[in-house]
Amino acid sequence: MKLVVAIVRPEKLPDVLESLFRADVRGLTINRVQGHGGETERVETYRGTTVKMELSEKVRLEIGVSDHFVEPTVRAILAAARTGAVGDGKIFVLPVEKVYRIRTAEEDQAAVTPVGV
Amino acid sequence: MNNCDIAWMLVATALVLLMTPALGFFYGGLVRSKNALNTMMMSFAALGFVGLAWAFAGYSLSFGEGSPLFGDLSHALLSGVGLSAQGTIPHILFMAYQGTFAIITAALISGAIVERMRFGPYLAFLTLWSLLVYAPIAHWVWGGGWLQKLGALDFAGGTVVHINAAAGALVAAIVLKPRKDFARQAILPHNVPFTLLGAGLLWFGWFGFNGGSALAANASAALAFVNTMLAPIATLFVWTLLDLRRNGKATAVGAATGIVVGLVAITPAAGFVSPLSAILIGGLSAFPSYFALLYRARTRLDDSLDVVAAHGLGGTMGALLTGVLAEKAWNGTADGALFGNLRQLAIQAVGVAATVAFSAVGTFVILKAIALVAPLRAGAREEGLGLDVTQHGEEAYAQGEGAILVLGDPAAPATPLAAPALDSPRG
Numbered sequence: 001m002k003l004v005v006a007i008v009r010p011e012k013l014p015d016v017l018e019s020l021f022r023a024d025v026r027g028l029t030i031n032r033v034q035g036h037g038g039e040t041e042r043v044e045t046y047r048g049t050t051v052k053m054e055l056s057e058k059v060r061l062e063i064g065v066s067d068h069f070v071e072p073t074v075r076a077i078l079a080a081a082r083t084g085a086v087g088d089g090k091i092f093v094l095p096v097e098k099v100y101r102i103r104t105a106e107e108d109q110a111a112v113t114p115v116g117v
Numbered sequence: 118m119n120n121c122d123i124a125w126m127l128v129a130t131a132l133v134l135l136m137t138p139a140l141g142f143f144y145g146g147l148v149r150s151k152n153a154l155n156t157m158m159m160s161f162a163a164l165g166f167v168g169l170a171w172a173f174a175g176y177s178l179s180f181g182e183g184s185p186l187f188g189d190l191s192h193a194l195l196s197g198v199g200l201s202a203q204g205t206i207p208h209i210l211f212m213a214y215q216g217t218f219a220i221i222t223a224a225l226i227s228g229a230i231v232e233r234m235r236f237g238p239y240l241a242f243l244t245l246w247s248l249l250v251y252a253p254i255a256h257w258v259w260g261g262g263w264l265q266k267l268g269a270l271d272f273a274g275g276t277v278v279h280i281n282a283a284a285g286a287l288v289a290a291i292v293l294k295p296r297k298d299f300a301r302q303a304i305l306p307h308n309v310p311f312t313l314l315g316a317g318l319l320w321f322g323w324f325g326f327n328g329g330s331a332l333a334a335n336a337s338a339a340l341a342f343v344n345t346m347l348a349p350i351a352t353l354f355v356w357t358l359l360d361l362r363r364n365g366k367a368t369a370v371g372a373a374t375g376i377v378v379g380l381v382a383i384t385p386a387a388g389f390v391s392p393l394s395a396i397l398i399g400g401l402s403a404f405p406s407y408f409a410l411l412y413r414a415r416t417r418l419d420d421s422l423d424v425v426a427a428h429g430l431g432g433t434m435g436a437l438l439t440g441v442l443a444e445k446a447w448n449g450t451a452d453g454a455l456f457g458n459l460r461q462l463a464i465q466a467v468g469v470a471a472t473v474a475f476s477a478v479g480t481f482v483i484l485k486a487i488a489l490v491a492p493l494r495a496g497a498r499e500e501g502l503g504l505d506v507t508q509h510g511e512e513a514y515a516q517g518e519g520a521i522l523v524l525g526d527p528a529a530p531a532t533p534l535a536a537p538a539l540d541s542p543r544g
Contacts, residue, residue, distance in 0.1 A: 083501075
């Protein structure tokens with residue numbers, strides 16, 4: 001099992017979700033986060049105060065998948081989240097030691113297999 | 118001159134001016150948070166740009182004697198607009214009161230083109246539209262033009278303001294084309310309480326809009342004022358029932374919309390119909406707008422905030438029902454079709470048709486002319502990031518985290534003071 005962590009642009013989130021559902025990836029968690037990935041700074045001005053915004057709004061997705069699902073998941077995100085400009089985000093694939101599904105107490109592989117698949 | 122009239126018209130002018138910020142809240146709540154400031158600025162900017170155009174030339178083009186089709190420039194730069202009487206109030210107060218109408222009419226159009234128009238071209242459009250489209254139509258109906266001579270009844274601007282703005286909005290939405298996310302993603306209102314606040318403040322301001330259109334503190338003003346209270350009440354009631362019937366839930370956005378539709382519908386009729394007729398107009402006007410809203414969302418027309426359904430259909434219902442329900446016993450001027458004057462209904466229809474045609478053509482020409490000089494649309498990337506950041510360099514809900522204070526020239530290298538610099542910018 002792996003944990004796929006993807007950080008994407010908020011405006012690309014609908015595309016990413018659609019792409020993931022098409023790839024039969026169900027079960028994910030998202031967070032609104034702020035981060036910096038080398039984008040050119042945005043300058044904002046409020047009355048006399050000019051600021052450079054170093055942090056940009058991003059969305060972080062966390063998806064627990066079985067090993068053979070890592071590839072389609074990553075591909076789905078790569079295809080949907082890309083704009084080509086700096087700041088498109090990152091995908092991390094992390095090893096997972098143990099997974100439990102709370103409702104059934106299923107473990108590992110069974111716990112990350114969507115119901116009805 | 119009459120001091121009572123002056124006192125009421127001073128208050129009414131302030132009330133109508135408040136409607137434009139109120140519209141900003143109404144519209145601002147309905148868009149996504151990344152476009153909240155841009156949408157509200159589209160209304161607020163009208164205060165500055167249309168307001169100035171009005172003082173310099175718009176007032177004269179509307180209310181200068183001129184011909185049946187256009188005013189003239191005899192009052193340009195407010196020449197001859199002084200403290201002498203215009204009716205029973207000072208000329209300058211009359212000018213200011215009418216100016217508040219020009220401002221909100223232009224701002225109404227913005228609802229059809231939110232979340233995608235570049236702000237510079239929008240300002241140019243707003244200003245030109247108020248001079249080339251609003252001023253002539255205001256002249257036709259109120260400034261001694263041909264519709265006034267024909268006997269069209271438009272108490273406070275059902276055609277001049279609402280049908281006019283809606284026709285412009287329809288054309289603008291078509292010329293600007295749909296937002297890139299339209300019909301592909303769910304685009305939800307980001308702050309429904311703002312929209313309710315806006316609807317409430319619009320209602321409050323509308324007492325000046327309709328009540329003040331009597332241009333005096335008299336019985337006609339009282340009738341218009343009371344009808345402005347009764348009609349939206351009926352619309353809200355019917356709208357809520359329609360909502361409940363459709364999905365078992367009365368929605369807040371629906372309530373805000375229903376109030377505005379009722380206000381729009383009673384605008385042309387306010388001082389011409391009995392209070393019971395006002396309730397009837399309010400209730401009936403809910404139907405076309407309600408079903409048009411549902412239908413529009415399934416089309417390719419991205420009239421984003423439904424200016425056509427609310428103001429176009431609401432205004433048309435009001436204008437035509439004025440022709441049906443006007444009562445000489447209440448207004449002392451003219452009867453409608455229900456009271457034996459079928460001709461009035463025909464005149465009302467002519468007024469609506471002429472306004473729609475002129476506004477549609479005028480709006481199209483102005484937008485295409487501006488498009489020759491500068492692109493109207495924000496780029497796809499700007500649309501994605503939101504127009505607040507890309508057009509205004511501000512955010513409606515800035516977090517402040519990671520903001521580094523720039524001292525002096527923003528183009529110069531940053532001197533980090535407010536937040537520590539990141540050791541490695543690429544983390």
